Amino acid sequence: MTRGAFVAYRLAGVFAYPFLRPYVGWRVSRGKEDRQRLKERYGFAGRPRPEAGPLVWVHAASVGESLAVMPLVRAIAEDGIAVVMTTGTMSSAKLVEDRLADCVIHQYVPLDVKPAVRRFLKHWQPDLAIVAESEIWPLTIHELATRRIPQILVNARLSDRSYQRWKSKPRLAEALFETFAHVVAQSDVDGERYRLLGAPAVTVAGNLKADAEPLPVDAEALDALSAALGGRPRFAAISTHPGEEEIVAAVHAQLKWRHEGLVTIIVPRHPDRGDAIARTLGDKGLVVKRRSLGELPDAGTDIYLGDTMGELGVYLRLTDITFVGKSITGQGGQNPIEAAMLATGILTGRFVQNFRDTYQRLLRNGGARIVRDTDSLAAQIDGLLVDPIQRMAMSRAALKSVGEMRGALERTHAALDPFLHPLRLSVSLERRNRAGNGR
Structure with missing residues (x-):
């Protein structure tokens, strides 16, 4: 530095x-x-x-x-x-x-x-x-x-914002990034950015999340919520940022008269905003139940607010339609792989530049669709709620996209091998010495 x-x-x-x-x-x-x-x-x-x-x-x-x-x-x-x-x-x-x-x-x-x-x-x-x-x-x-x-x-990875911030301090960036022995990047864009900022050795391997296991789930919590929701129609909005909860609530208000019993699950990116979100949506006349308070949705619930940490795997398993936030009022998007891995069709705003490669593949395969505003989001969700075949096609396309992205783990292993090989040799020698001393 x-x-x-x-x-x-x-x-x-x-x-x-x-x-x-x-x-x-x-x-x-x-x-x-x-x-x-x-x-x-x-x-x-x-x-x-x-x-x-x-x-x-x-x-x-x-x-x-x-x-x-x-x-x-x-x-x-x-x-x-x-x-x-x-x-x-x-x-x-x-x-x-x-x-x-x-x-x-x-x-x-x-x-x-x-x-x-x-x-x-x-x-x-x-x-x-x-x-x-x-x-x-x-x-x-x-x-x-x-x-x-x-x-x-x-x-x-480096988001557009982070890259511009580091680029504005080139000497500091170079002094930091040149200390990395190797950078294993998610995409060609990320790799080139690290090179330009001073990283001496860069490999592009893809996204390890595509090779990971699905998000964990508390089976008891999932069973309780599934039972409480029953067969009611629903969709989820995850990783939402300020302003997006209001858009999702307006979509719910439009659609609840067309889809009897509709429940909308909102999972804010920052759960500590739960109090403010519950007040805002309650002021709009919507009935909100909160996970952080241990509440379950009942017959009168409009919005189920998932304002807890570490339970995204539960919420995603409750629906096969998911809007991924930080993409309409926010900038950059959030990673959709976790939702795609659990076979949910993905809706997103236009501002997903931080995850371009992933979204391009999902859009190309039909696993994701872009919405512009409240009306277009409502239209997409309305169409998916009335057409189970369309929902199934999106779910399959999302899973297919994840499958196509796999392979990053093997490529990352290869990039790490020059650093891990001496450590493996050290372990082997130590075992031989112990075996020799034991004779």
Whole structure:
């Protein structure tokens, strides 16, 4: 990193450090931090490091990123290499514990301040750091580089906005991105952007999410909601941003008279907006039930508000029509792969530039359709609700699109092999030595 920029960032961390505890405490009060494991956020290890052998640190911020890298993580662990996997959310921590507890050590990611990062690295002493998607933490990157620990970005992407922001600071961007030993990008566009920003080695592998398992589901919660909804017609709007809930509510108001018993499931991108959304929609005369309050939809429910974390897999399994947000009033879109993987036909606004390749494939195959506004969204949902054959065709096309995108896992493995091969050799030699000493 350029010296001036890094010093400024580090000083900001120093001045902010005394205020981190109140901030983290506030997050605990909002259910965003695990009270029992707060020390991990300050770099204090909750588990011992394996006594001998190489160790890889894998970081995936939340549920989507964790699901994407899980097959990769398991493959590394099956080679006998120890893995410590960090995440940033409670729902992703639970997912890792549920699915990978037999082969990885889970920790919460340390805050990007010098004391926390140094404690973490001193304890775990990783031989390799693998980071999913677009997590760029300057001080962590600097500390890894100082220790000459190779850093690799996998499933890497850069949104238009992020790219322009980094492009406006070329010296800082180059100083950061040149420290990555390899960047494994999702698309040709992402790959070219990382090259232009200074990454020395870039491979395009595709999107790991297409090779991942579907979103997890709480079977009990799904059964309860399915029973409460019965055979009522419904559609879902997921990852919505401000302004889109009102559009979806207007669509519901238009269609409820044509489709008796219609229920609309709204899952905001940020669940902490639940109170505001419930008030806004209630003021429009709609009956809102909220998942965060433990409520189930009843006969009079118009909107079921999925204002919880980590339950998108439940909501998507309740419908086969899904509008994906941040695409009408928001900018850039949200990743539709998780919805497509669960065989839902996808509706989206025009502003999906952050996921161009995925949407182009879905649109080409007929698994997604573009809407412009309230009326066009209402028209599409109306047509799909009255025509089950059309819905089934979209669902199949969405699944077909996911199938065509698979293969990123194998290509990512190939890109990582030069870094993992020496670690596998180290494991093999250690096993031979132990066997020899045992004779």
